[in-house]
Amino acid sequence: MKVALLGYSGSGKTTIVAALSGKRHESFDPLKPAVVNVKIHESRLKTIADIVKPQKTTEAEITLVDMKGVQESTGFDEKLIEIAVLQDRIAFVVPSFSAEKKGASELGSLYLEMIYRDQERIKNILEKRRDEILHGKRKKGMEEDFLKKCLSMLEQEKFLSSLEMDSQQKSFLGSLGLITAKKFFVIVNGKSDPEIGNSCQMYNLGFCQIDAENVDNHQIDLFWNQFLKAAGLIRFYTILGKETRCWLLPEGSTVLDAAATIHTDIAAGFVRADVVKFEDFTALGSFSACREKGLLRSESKTGIVNDGDIIHIHSTR
Ligand SMILES: Nc1nc2c(ncn2[C@@H]2O[C@H](COP(=O)(O)OP(=O)(O)OP(=O)(O)O)[C@@H](O)[C@H]2O)c(=O)[nH]1
Ligand SMILES: [Mg+2]
Numbered sequence: 522m523k524v525a526l527l528g529y530s531g532s533g534k535t536t537i538v539a540a541l542s543g544k545r546h547e548s549f550d551p552l553k554p555a556v557v558n559v560k561i562h563e564s565r566l567k568t569i570a571d572i573v574k575p576q577k578t579t580e581a582e583i584t585l586v587d588m589k590g591v592q593e594s595t596g597f598d599e600k601l602i603e604i605a606v607l608q609d610r611i612a613f614v615v616p617s618f619s620a621e622k623k624g625a626s627e628l629g630s631l632y633l634e635m636i637y638r639d640q641e642r643i644k645n646i647l648e649k650r651r652d653e654i655l656h657g658k659r660k661k662g663m664e665e666d667f668l669k670k671c672l673s674m675l676e677q678e679k680f681l682s683s684l685e686m687d688s689q690q691k692s693f694l695g696s697l698g699l700i701t702a703k704k705f706f707v708i709v710n711g712k713s714d715p716e717i718g719n720s721c722q723m724y725n726l727g728f729c730q731i732d733a734e735n736v737d738n739h740q741i742d743l744f745w746n747q748f749l750k751a752a753g754l755i756r757f758y759t760i761l762g763k764e765t766r767c768w769l770l771p772e773g774s775t776v777l778d779a780a781a782t783i784h785t786d787i788a789a790g791f792v793r794a795d796v797v798k799f800e801d802f803t804a805l806g807s808f809s810a811c812r813e814k815g816l817l818r819s820e821s822k823t824g825i826v827n828d829g830d831i832i833h834i835h836s837t838r
Pocket of ligand 1: 528
């Protein structure tokens with residue numbers, strides 16, 4: 522799971538990555554951003570491990586892509602946007618640590634930059650298609666109408682991710698490299714700011730907050746909770762032999778997706794999954810105690826995973 526950090530210069534992206542990874546990573550070539558794997562330090566895994574006492578606990582990892590910022594007055598180069606589009610999620614990073622920095626106004630500029638970029642891109646795509654239709658190289662299809670609908674959405678200053686789409690339209694949009702079709706959220710670097718909160722609400726973006734230069738373990742735990750929620754990610758846990766482990770999944774994923782995250786073989790031989798809630802497991806202390814109380818769910822492939830589920834997959838492999 523790769524998350525691009527996108528924000529204007531000095532918003533604190535590199536400082537955030539340092540606070541979360543424990544080490545400062547610098548890249549001096551904007552087209553080769555620092556790509557840093559960060560372990561998600563969080564308290565639930567520790568609570569489970571205190572009960573299970575495994576030989577090994579393994580935290581979930583997330584990859585942060587620290588994009589070099591630009592001045593707000595300059596705007597992002599297309600090449601930088603293209604790097605961001607390749608990531609799974611994009612976080613706008615806005616500053617809230619000094620009176621000179623206006624995070625809410627930076628957020629507004631970032632938001633509009635993405636909208637204008639996609640408007641231009643769709644206009645170019647439509648023009649090219651019109652040309653091809655005119656010269657008999659392409660038949661007019663549903664795509665042109667759909668693209669016009671997308672354009673009108675952008676003209677209303679709305680991200681394409683908020684458009685109702687079927688899976689075919691989704692993959693069509695995905696193939697066009699449109700940035701506003703991606704899942705975005707906001708990281709506020711510094712103290713919480715109601716003005717930034719209001720903007721996030723207006724733009725329909727989830728947000729999380731970190732004071733990157735003053736973090737302690739408790740704050741990091743809270744931050745990851747907020748971050749994952751805003752990014753539309755959930756955590757599930759496995760207790761397998763010697764190892765207790767935390768994993769990430771996009772929200773709405775099935776137990777089969779969970780199996781595939783662990784290993785493609787486990788997914789291929791999937792039979793069923795036993796699932797208990799973190800709260801039930803920690804209150805009762807074992808899977809068997811949860812089963813006795815009727816608190817163990819037996820799920821088929823399509824069962825949905827919830828944040829905090831502890832999953833035991835039965836597989837023929
Ligand atoms: N007080 C305070 N200062 C911060 C915080 N985060 C960053 N700074 C300061 O802001 C400056 C820029 O931080 P960076 O993390 O390098 O910013 P960046 O977003 O990576 O900037 P670019 O790489 O140029 O895009 C540094 O001098 C940091 O010390 C914070 O949470 N609190
Ligand atoms: Mg930086």
